[in-house]
Amino acid sequence: MTYSTSTFETEKFLWVQDVHFGTSALPLGAVTQSFKYVVDIAIRKKINRIVIGGDITDRPLTLSDDYASEYIVFAIWLLKICALLGIEIVIIEGTPSHDWKQARIFEQIKAELELDVKLVYINTLSIIHLEGLGNVLIVPDQWRTKASTTFEEILTLMKEREIKSVDYAFMHGSFKYQMPKFLRNKLDLHDEEEFCKIVDKAILIGHDHHKSNYKKIHCAGSLERSSHGQEDPKGAFFVEQLENGKPYIEFIRNDVAQVYKDLFVDGLDANEILDKFNELNLDLDKPAHVRLVSTTGLTIVSEFIKRYEKIYDNIIWSSKDLSKKGDSNSVAEIGETQLSFAKINLDINTISTLLSKRLQAKYGDEKTEHLKVILDEVIDEVRT
16 A cells, blocks of 8 residues: 555544464464554544554564564554654553563664654553543553552552543453453452543553443454454454544454354254355465364264365364363364373473463463463462
């Protein structure tokens, strides 16, 4: 796309969260493609700010990693485009185990290339003033060990600033409404009602990979799909502050996100499974993840995958067996025809790793972060 400089009529910005550069679940270049896709749409809407709401990276990246190179090249591209168009970049630190303060590379690249671009990187609880938006509360993930302590600190900060509310809140973390009911009282979560009282216009929050809304709270969900169970639309928010002072929030759908599809195949023979697969109308020249789900066992499913994995070589096949007690997961990836066993030492580190994997498989990325924090605290107590 060819970009030209623009004049900005009203305050308009792009909110994008949970980008996760470096996740091995996605092919190299997929995250860049998705980010550019939503940025292109937002630029045509004449935004004057891009806000990255945490988890721009997925893990610590090293220079020997091709995903690290992708991240650096992307950072250069974004800084140059924003310098050309006069777009401000705001980056919020996300989950510590994902971001590792690696967004600081934007500051280093800006300085080295001497780019004239507004860049704000925030990794502390703070209230900042953003032109066109007013007072904005910034809440990084896991700022304090308890969400209630974080909220008390916010109230203290507001008292020091002699304000009773803020215009916006940019956050990374989870509210109670975003979790299943049986977990809400077991996890340390932000209280949505309390935050809605102190924020006048809108609360934008990252961390949960599923799009949701509650009163003033808006979560765009992850930019990309990285696992099954994420068939809901992926994308970002276009936000415009209208002349009456109220925010207009529009979801920009990422139409180039990775494809993950579940097919329920109970009672179907191989030909019927194929018919159901064809109904997906997938672009067979591009990679796609298709999982066959059954509550009656995987015999027919396994035979189907063996038959068609070579015919549809861009399809990443897997299966899920719901016939076993406890809704156990049995995933058969391509070429996995036999099981192998290895002897392990059941020390505390191994147990912690195994439990983390079970949580990951059971609840997915966005639902397990707080559970892992609790697990780590228990492990620390056992060690001492």
